[in-house]
Amino acid sequence: MKRLKIISLVLIVVLFVVGLTVFGKPVKDRDALYQVSVLDGLLKGDYDGKLTLREIRRHGDFGLGTFDRLDGEAIELDGIFYQVRSDGVVQRLSGGIKSPFAMTTFFDTDIEFFVRQESDYRSLQEFIDRYLPTKNIPFAIKIEGKFNYIKARSVAAQSKPYPKLSEVVKNQSIFEFHDLEGTLVGFRMPDYLQGANMPGYHLHFLSRDKTKGGHVLExxxxxxxxxxxxxGCxxxxxxxxxxxxxxEFSGNLNEISTVENTITK
Ligand SMILES: [Zn+2]
Structure with a gap:
């Protein structure tokens, strides 16, 4: 029995190595989700930029995050970074600007389906959940569509000493959009990544004309x-x-869901 286990373990390792050789590094990298920093670090006020957009772009063409000093919401779509400022203005950013927290991947469609008439954010999430093979790996999610309603938020650049995110969102800007086309860009993360990230859906919105957007609340x-x-990685x-x-990370990590889903506070 013990010998069988050892043999199967070796086989798995061999297959993995063969896979790397056959498919090469770029293929492996395309499947990876690359994250800058820890979401709970952002929650605790670590808003100093860590990695440039140029560097992040090397790891993916699709993602979300924020910018140095928490200066607005970031959307990366088709390899271009968009900043939704707290005044609602959307602009393209690139190059040496840094991000304190970002997620990116090279987006390749594995599963595709249509959605119609989901009246709120929760029912949309439940609809998508039915198409997922598991809840135990991350998924990148892109939804191109017509929206009856979007409620999104953005936050303003902060200065030191940085307040916690729970304090910042008390003054967040809320934007409401009606009857517009656009793209939801984001991820669904597994429960076991609580703290490092946020379990469940995290989506940002960018209108088709690239003039409106934000972190989606509804x-x-x-x-x-x-x-x-x-x-896969x-x-x-x-x-x-x-x-x-x-x-200090020994505190209450569950604060994340409160902050990221704050609607009116
Ligand atoms: Zn967000």
């Missing part, structure tokens, strides 16, 4: 196409800053 979709990218780039080293 939505009603009229019709759209849902594209899912299955993630999760990479976290951990900050080397003394601010990050000094953070």
């Amino acid at each position: 939505c009603a979709i009229n019709s759209g196409k849902v594209k899912i990218d299955t993630i 999760f990479i976290m780039a951990l900050p080397g800053s003394s601010d990050f080293y000094r953070l």
Whole structure:
């Protein structure tokens, strides 16, 4: 019995190595979700930029996050970074601007289906859940569609000493959009990544004309196409800053869901 186990373990390792050789590094990288820092670090006020957009772009063409000093919501779509500022203005950013927290992957559609008339964010999430083979791996999610309603938020750049995110969102800007086309860009993360990330759905919105967007708090979709990218590898780039080293993570990690889903506060 013990010998069988050893043999099967060796086989798995061999297959893995053969897979790397056959498919090469770029294929493996396309399946990876690359994350800058820890979401709970952002929650605790670590808003200093860690990695440039140019660097992040090397790891993916699709994702979300925020910018240095928490300056708005980030959407990466088709390899272009868009910033939704707290005044609602959307602009393209690139190059040396840094992000304190970002998620990116090279988006390849693995699962695709249509969605119609989901009246709120929760029912849309439940609809998508039915198409997922498991809840135990991350998925990148792209939804191109017509929306009856989008409620989104953005946050303003902060200055030191940085307040916690739970304090910042008390003054967040809320945007409400009606009857517009656009794309939801984001991820569904497994429960076991609580703290490092946020379990469940995290979507940002960008209108088709690239003039409106934000972190999605509520939505009603009229019709759209849902594209899912299955993630096979999760990479976290951990900050080397003394601010990050000094953070205390033993507190309540469940605060994340309160902050990220805050509607009116
Ligand atoms: Zn967000």
